[in-house]
Amino acid sequence: MSVAKRLDIAVACHSLEERGYGIQDLIQSQSGCRRLKMTTSHQHLPPTQTPSSINRRSPTATMSTDSTAATMVARMRRFVIEIQQNGNFDLIDELTHPDFFDHTAAPGQSPHRDGVHAIMRYIHSTISEIKIEIIHSISDGKIVATTKVLRGKQVGDIFGKPATDKMVEMRIADFLTSEDGKFKDHWATISAVQDL
Numbered sequence: 001m002s003v004a005k006r007l008d009i010a011v012a013c014h015s016l017e018e019r020g021y022g023i024q025d026l027i028q029s030q031s032g033c034r035r036l037k038m039t040t041s042h043q044h045l046p047p048t049q050t051p052s053s054i055n056r057r058s059p060t061a062t063m064s065t066d067s068t069a070a071t072m073v074a075r076m077r078r079f080v081i082e083i084q085q086n087g088n089f090d091l092i093d094e095l096t097h098p099d100f101f102d103h104t105a106a107p108g109q110s111p112h113r114d115g116v117h118a119i120m121r122y123i124h125s126t127i128s129e130i131k132i133e134i135i136h137s138i139s140d141g142k143i144v145a146t147t148k149v150l151r152g153k154q155v156g157d158i159f160g161k162p163a164t165d166k167m168v169e170m171r172i173a174d175f176l177t178s179e180d181g182k183f184k185d186h187w188a189t190i191s192a193v194q195d196l
Contacts, residue, residue: 069139072178076137076144079183084150085132087124092116097182104188126156127168146174151196158193167196 079095082088096113105111109119124130130152137146151169154161171191176183 068141069144071181072139072141072144072176073137075178075181075183076139076146076174076176077134080132080134080146080148083120084123085130087120087130089117089120092120095183097179097184099179100182100184100186102186102188104186123150123158126154126158126163127152128155129153142177144174144176144178146172146176148172148174154193154195161193164195168193169196170194 075095079091083091083095093113096116098113100113100116102109102111102115105115109115127150130150133149133151135147135149137144139145149169149171151167154164154166154168156163170193173189175187177185
């Protein structure tokens with residue numbers, strides 16, 4: 001993973017921690033996320049912030065196994081498979097909050113729910129035969145974190161990469177909060193589109 005991508009993840013994690021979400025505790029509780037855990041160390045924080053200057057959750061906090069966490073993971077899996085993989089765009093409004101906000105939207109992309117519609121349609125117009133492998137999907141009941149790999153055939157220009165008609169993949173890490181049973185805040189880091 002490049003330094004830039006690790007920094008993107010660190011910034012997303014830090015932003016979540018500032019809002020009271022215990023992503024550090026969540027990541028530390030998952031043995032499969034060691035590389036992600038390393039990116040949240042103080043060496044990647046802005047110089048004015050150190051671990052002691054960040055308002056973290058209690059060190060005794062543990063990952064919830066209640067129905068809220070399980071519901072968030074199930075909702076995320078549904079979003080990934082039914083919308084991102086299968087292109088059922090009608091579900092976007094059902095699964096995202098009216099006040100949805102993407103904190104990592106690309107320049108020129110709407111950070112609101114209409115931006116979700118636009119990016120999903122764009123990806124499906126440039127990549128066909130999409131299959132998504134969910135690597136991790138975990139929740140503490142307040143936030144769901146998911147890592148996944150999107151694979152498909154590149155049939156159009158995507159993110160500045162000319163169409164190749166070859167199989168490609170993108171690695172994605174998403175962090176989403178939920179309100180009223182719908183996803184509300186989103187942070188993500190996405191790798192460059194790679195030929196397979």
